[in-house]
Amino acid sequence: MTTSPILLLDNVSRVHGHDETAVRALDGVTLRVHAGELVAVMGPSGSGKSTLLNLAGGLDQPTVGQVFVEGADVGAMSMRDLAALRRRSLGFVFQDFNLIPSLTAAENVALPLELDGLRVRKARRIALDALEAVGIADLADRYPEHMSGGQQQRVAIARALVGNRRLVLADEPTGALDSQTGEAVLRVLRSRCDAGAGGLLVTHEARHAAWADRVVFLRDGVVVDSTGTPPGPESLLDSVGTI
Amino acid sequence: MSIRRGLLALLAQEPMYGAQLRSEFESRTGGTWPLNVGQVYTTLARLERDGLVEAAGGADDEGRIGYRLTDQGRAEVQRWWTAPVDRGDTPRDELVIKLALAVTVPGVDVQRLVQTQRTATLRHLQDLTKLKRASSEEAGGRNELAWFLVLDNLVFAAEAEIRWLDHVESRLAREATRAPEVRTRDTESSFDDQSSKRASR
Ligand SMILES: Nc1ncnc2c1ncn2[C@@H]1O[C@H](COP(=O)(O)OP(=O)(O)OP(=O)(O)O)[C@@H](O)[C@H]1O
Ligand SMILES: [Mg+2]
Numbered sequence: 001m002t003t004s005p006i007l008l009l010d011n012v013s014r015v016h017g018h019d020e021t022a023v024r025a026l027d028g029v030t031l032r033v034h035a036g037e038l039v040a041v042m043g044p045s046g047s048g049k050s051t052l053l054n055l056a057g058g059l060d061q062p063t064v065g066q067v068f069v070e071g072a073d074v075g076a077m078s079m080r081d082l083a084a085l086r087r088r089s090l091g092f093v094f095q096d097f098n099l100i101p102s103l104t105a106a107e108n109v110a111l112p113l114e115l116d117g118l119r120v121r122k123a124r125r126i127a128l129d130a131l132e133a134v135g136i137a138d139l140a141d142r143y144p145e146h147m148s149g150g151q152q153q154r155v156a157i158a159r160a161l162v163g164n165r166r167l168v169l170a171d172e173p174t175g176a177l178d179s180q181t182g183e184a185v186l187r188v189l190r191s192r193c194d195a196g197a198g199g200l201l202v203t204h205e206a207r208h209a210a211w212a213d214r215v216v217f218l219r220d221g222v223v224v225d226s227t228g229t230p231p232g233p234e235s236l237l238d239s240v241g242t243i
Numbered sequence: 244m245s246i247r248r249g250l251l252a253l254l255a256q257e258p259m260y261g262a263q264l265r266s267e268f269e270s271r272t273g274g275t276w277p278l279n280v281g282q283v284y285t286t287l288a289r290l291e292r293d294g295l296v297e298a299a300g301g302a303d304d305e306g307r308i309g310y311r312l313t314d315q316g317r318a319e320v321q322r323w324w325t326a327p328v329d330r331g332d333t334p335r336d337e338l339v340i341k342l343a344l345a346v347t348v349p350g351v352d353v354q355r356l357v358q359t360q361r362t363a364t365l366r367h368l369q370d371l372t373k374l375k376r377a378s379s380e381e382a383g384g385r386n387e388l389a390w391f392l393v394l395d396n397l398v399f400a401a402e403a404e405i406r407w408l409d410h411v412e413s414r415l416a417r418e419a420t421r422a423p424e425v426r427t428r429d430t431e432s433s434f435d436d437q438s439s440k441r442a443s444r
Contacts, residue, residue: 044409044412044413190376205402206364206365206368206401206402206405206406207368207398207399207402209365209368210365210368210369210371210372210398211372211376212369215362215365215369217358217361217362224358225358225359225361225362226362227362227365227366227369
């Protein structure tokens, strides 16, 4: 493939703290996510998954190495450019949903669009579509405190998916969801990637990771394995034969 | 198939008699797969025919014959440790047996084994998910629904296997910090003397 990746982590390391308290959360990780590709990251607690995602989203800086989003060096960006990048190109679903409590579900989802200059009514219409896609259109005018954990999570996902985000980063987006809803969320994420976005998904659940084209295994800050390139049609037929 | 491989793995540790193989196999797999002596000797005979094991000297005073691995047998065991258990042609019990033996036989990179298996199982899970993707949720009637439920059953089974592997991995990591020497065992002494030590445990 000759196209440049939407996300490139180039040999990044991240050390938290100093000297004897130093924790090497990531150690020389290189990872590419191309347009149309969904990559899942799995690994035990503390293996560096959230650290990886925060670096990819420009929320944290690597100690060593560089992060590129759509070819631009995130470390070299001004605060303003970085903020614009996060608003326009990046969708982020946090491990704790990070909704704004004084805004309704629809307003939370519409906020990044409005900040980007969209008219309020247009932004609301897009927000309602996004809420519909994650199955909570009827909760559009509720405030986060009046929603269950799973419902709040779906609002956070809708917010990460609205607009033309080129890169969607999701940290355990299905944590508080039942299996049906979790799968619905994965379908939405998948179709967003099929439509050309790049996706990076952290999850503990293999069932959800399996929606990705590639699954990367982290342990102690190092990539220890990967399912490699997605299987071709031949191996698909093989697997049908064996079930 | 897994019994055959299991016996080979035990012989990789040290030569043994048939009866000894049987009790070792059973004790290491927690008695979950009882073997009868006949099964063990039939398997040994086939392994000998296939050139994977050979008699270690003649019969002793009690008429027992010890078996040991040939080079070919040793290579076969090595392949078993490094390749993931194949989903197509063996029951999943093989994976459980393989792990039970791997943690007791010295020199096996169990962490690597777990990771290799997990990646293989995740690939299988990806294939299943592709099939789900290919058929749309809404379209189709009862047959489509039935197909979905069948797929989901396979998906949940594969996921359970991966969760179990995760659990094995963290369990082993904890074990390693608690007793780093737990897996080293004396493999130098003769098999007679090993079996008596084990019997007294
Ligand atoms: N701000 C911080 N200061 C110090 N250490 C940190 C900090 N953030 C993370 N760490 C450490 O870095 C390592 C990786 O943390 P990280 O949050 O990336 O793990 P994770 O894989 O996301 O785990 P989980 O599955 O529990 O969410 C851990 O050992 C953690 O304690
Ligand atoms: Mg985390």
